[in-house]
Amino acid sequence: MQAYRAQLLRFDAQGQALYDSDGLLVVDGDASGVRRVLDAGPYRTLAGRHPQVPITHWPERIIAPGFIDMHVHYAQTDIIGAPAAGLLPWLENYTFPAEARFVDSQYAAEVAGVFFDELLRNGVTTALVFPTSHPASADAFFARAEHHGLRMIGGKVLQDRHSPDGVRDETEQSLIDTEALIRRWHGKGRLGYAITPRFAPTSSEAQLRGAGELAAKYPDTWIHSHVAENRDEVTWVRELYPNSRSYLGVYQDFGLMRRRAVYAHCIHLDDADRRLMHDTQTAAAVSPTSNLFLGSGFFDFEAAMARGVPHGLASDVGGGTSFCPFHTMLAAYYVGREGQSKPGLSLSPAQLWWLHTGAAARALGLEGVIGTLQPGTEADFVVINPKATPLLARKTARAQNLDELLFSLIVLGDDRAIESVVIA
Missing domain, CATH: 2.30.40.10 (Urease, subunit C, domain 1)
Structure with missing residues (x-):
């Protein structure tokens, strides 16, 4: 004691x-x-x-x-502050070239060390993390988290189409690798596995279907992806999945919405989407510094609270501009003042702090455990x-x-x- x-x-x-x-x-x-x-x-x-x-x-x-970061890309540590016209060109010009390097396990381990040093220097003790599509990147992430004794969640990224060589994976092998990583790391010490489609445009229907099957087979794992971050992205998803009701509906169609499912951004949603998130207890990872930096839009805190959508704060490094929770909370305050359907909402300091601790724990399905x-x-x-x-x-x-x-x-x-x- x-x-x-x-x-x-x-x-x-x-x-x-x-x-x-x-x-x-x-x-x-x-x-x-x-x-x-x-x-x-x-x-x-x-x-x-x-x-x-x-x-x-x-x-x-x-x-x-300790602060909880609901969505962060460890493989993007070195591209914080990379200038781009918006999300899709940023991915093409910076993100994918940087992530291609994580095929090298030694390089992945080196960046993981820097990443965890930054988290701890900024007081972040739990995070839901994107590695890359390379199994070695997930192994490096989990090994370093285990070394520190941290409660961390992550998983190999799934992206079998609309991605360049070096980060695009193969459908069947990606699912085999994912299950092997679940068995190797999920529930080991304080570690948890997240089934991680990058976002709907970069996964085929077969890959999303396989991800949903793994999510059903391992119901205590997490699901982690992006949704409705950028209007161009929303338009692209509508073209790729014309039979789904909405971008969020694509994930529902493949069995990827449930408790412990977390989607970053959730900006361009409608009330039907928010009701679906409430009903399935799917959570939103609000990423205000990233959304401001890339010009993606504003998360509607007012609508999320009215519809009972679980949500908490996230840095979203490297689209996000800082690992620092104070910076993230301040950006959320700006969004709360300016980005709502009814101007004037002001999140109190205690509310902001709660969104980066206990509310984030609840959104991750870890209430009563941390936060x-x-x-x-x-x-x-x-x-x-x-x-x-x-x-x-x-x-x-x-x-x-x-x-x-x-x-x-x-x-x-x-x-x-x-x-x-x-x-x-």
């Missing part, structure tokens, strides 16, 4: 922020070796309940749940220094309430504010 004393931010199951200006987090290991939260709350209340437990004290620091620092959850957390830079210190010292403190960090914070990351 171990206890940690600092300011403490956590969330209840409904997403209500709970804050103790002088808090205590008590953790203990379980039979598997994973450390879980045993108790959490005000120091004055809890200290007497755990008199023999050693305490690590972090004065003037904040303990908070809140409630008793029984895994003890992944960050230690934040609210005085990491002179301006941040000046601003946070003037905070009159929790929202002002959190918003100061969202607007002015970066990786320098993440002082420590503790992995369960």
